Amino acid sequence: MIDSQIKVLYLFCYENHSGAELVMKRLIDGNKFVKPIVICPPGNFSDLLRSSNIKVIELESLRPLNWMAKRSSRIKIIFDTFLRLCKINYSTFRILNKEKINIVHANNVNASFFVLPLVILLKLFFTKKRFIWSNHDLNYRSGKFAEYISKLCIKFFDRTITVSEAVKNKYANKSKNIVVLYNGLDTKLFQHDETKRLSFRKQFNFSSQHIVIGIIGSIIPHKGHLMIIDAFLSLLPHYSHIRLLLIGRYENDNLLRNAITAKIENLNPGLVQVLNHTDDIHTVYNGIDLVTNCTLPGVGEPLGTTIYEGMAYEKIVLVSNTGGSSEIVTDGYDGYIFEPGNLTSLIVKLKEIIENYGSLSSIRKEARTKVLNKFNIDKMVSNYNNIILTLH
Numbered sequence: 001m002i003d004s005q006i007k008v009l010y011l012f013c014y015e016n017h018s019g020a021e022l023v024m025k026r027l028i029d030g031n032k033f034v035k036p037i038v039i040c041p042p043g044n045f046s047d048l049l050r051s052s053n054i055k056v057i058e059l060e061s062l063r064p065l066n067w068m069a070k071r072s073s074r075i076k077i078i079f080d081t082f083l084r085l086c087k088i089n090y091s092t093f094r095i096l097n098k099e100k101i102n103i104v105h106a107n108n109v110n111a112s113f114f115v116l117p118l119v120i121l122l123k124l125f126f127t128k129k130r131f132i133w134s135n136h137d138l139n140y141r142s143g144k145f146a147e148y149i150s151k152l153c154i155k156f157f158d159r160t161i162t163v164s165e166a167v168k169n170k171y172a173n174k175s176k177n178i179v180v181l182y183n184g185l186d187t188k189l190f191q192h193d194e195t196k197r198l199s200f201r202k203q204f205n206f207s208s209q210h211i212v213i214g215i216i217g218s219i220i221p222h223k224g225h226l227m228i229i230d231a232f233l234s235l236l237p238h239y240s241h242i243r244l245l246l247i248g249r250y251e252n253d254n255l256l257r258n259a260i261t262a263k264i265e266n267l268n269p270g271l272v273q274v275l276n277h278t279d280d281i282h283t284v285y286n287g288i289d290l291v292t293n294c295t296l297p298g299v300g301e302p303l304g305t306t307i308y309e310g311m312a313y314e315k316i317v318l319v320s321n322t323g324g325s326s327e328i329v330t331d332g333y334d335g336y337i338f339e340p341g342n343l344t345s346l347i348v349k350l351k352e353i354i355e356n357y358g359s360l361s362s363i364r365k366e367a368r369t370k371v372l373n374k375f376n377i378d379k380m381v382s383n384y385n386n387i388i389l390t391l392h
Helices: 019-029 046-050 071-099 106-124 142-154 165-169 192-205 225-236 253-266 282-288 303-314 341-356 361-374 377-390
Strands: 006-011 034-038 056-057 103-107 131-135 159-162 178-180 211-216 242-247 271-275 290-293 315-319 336-338
Touching: 006 071, 006 106, 019 034, 019 046, 019 103, 019 377, 034 046, 034 071, 046 056, 071 106, 103 106, 106 131, 106 142, 131 225, 131 341, 131 377, 142 225, 159 377, 165 178, 178 211, 211 225, 211 303, 225 242, 225 253, 225 271, 225 341, 253 271, 253 341, 282 303, 290 303, 303 315, 303 361, 315 341, 315 361
Parallel strands: 006 034, 006 103, 034 056, 103 131, 131 159, 159 178, 211 242, 211 290, 242 271, 290 315, 315 336
Antiparallel strands: none
16 A cells, blocks of 8 residues: 555657557556656647646657658757757756656657666666656567667666567566556446447447447558458448448558548448547447457557457457457457458458347457456556555
8 A cells, every 4th residue: 555645757758649648648647646747748648638637847859759760861860869868868857856756657668768868877876766668569660779779778777567468578588677567448438328329320320230340540551451441342242231430640641541542432421431530539439339450460569559448348349469469359258359461361250240240249248347357447557556666
């Protein structure tokens, strides 16, 4: 039992928020034993934190680095990075002393890189400051340099928190300082709401007979949006009552945008729809019937947020067998798993679900039970506080 609040300084690098940032916000919101202070760049995520009355210090220098900069601009990038490192480490050090904070938690490799010089420096002086970083990634789209930084963070930070065994196991040294902390949901918020379901389906003209398939999250190549469209188009002639929603924002990828548009532009209206990112995820999850995660092989899925979110709403989930997905779903028991990157495997599983949809109530119930037992916010907070206590 923790008798008093422990001050923790959190560092984030992103002005917008995706699954990793939202998970951390839930952890902060739900933890009455931690008094949080957050440093992050100005933007939507900063505004979201403030809306929960979290103390936020905005720092423009914390915007993520372009690890893959062209060679012609490397000198400029190096100089800019050096200046930013100086600003960030100086600001962090001042806040630590002013607020009398002993624990720093950096979220993901970018934020951890920025504060790494301070971590090393304070360790040399044997201070009582302790540093944690969260690793949400199996692979880094930004290249080998980020992978190298992650290994340095494991070496110098006091704890590395990974979101799954899959992420932990990718490190050959299996350091005892690496701990798995599964993400958690507030299961009182993430649950079925018939009013929201009816509202959503009325808005998009879905009847009770329609089976609405949804893929939720950033629209980027490795998430498999093109593959789920191909599978849907293959099944549509045989199952006219299915519909497909792609819900998320494009990340400046015109090639992918054009490819998706080309596949669906000649279809009848309403069969496949691309919806912009929304913060009203509760209505979206209630409105759809089948949550898919089609992450392609090679990149992997550290721990798919949309998978256990969908399960919390008692939705059927269909996921590719990458990374930590099998730590969430037991095939045929509380969801379905298909072979990653295999269109035939995806089609076979979709066909099985569609043809048996009316008799899958036990799978939907087991899905929510799994979330209650393994991915709820209370359990995450308790496990997180145990990590904090080992350092405090």
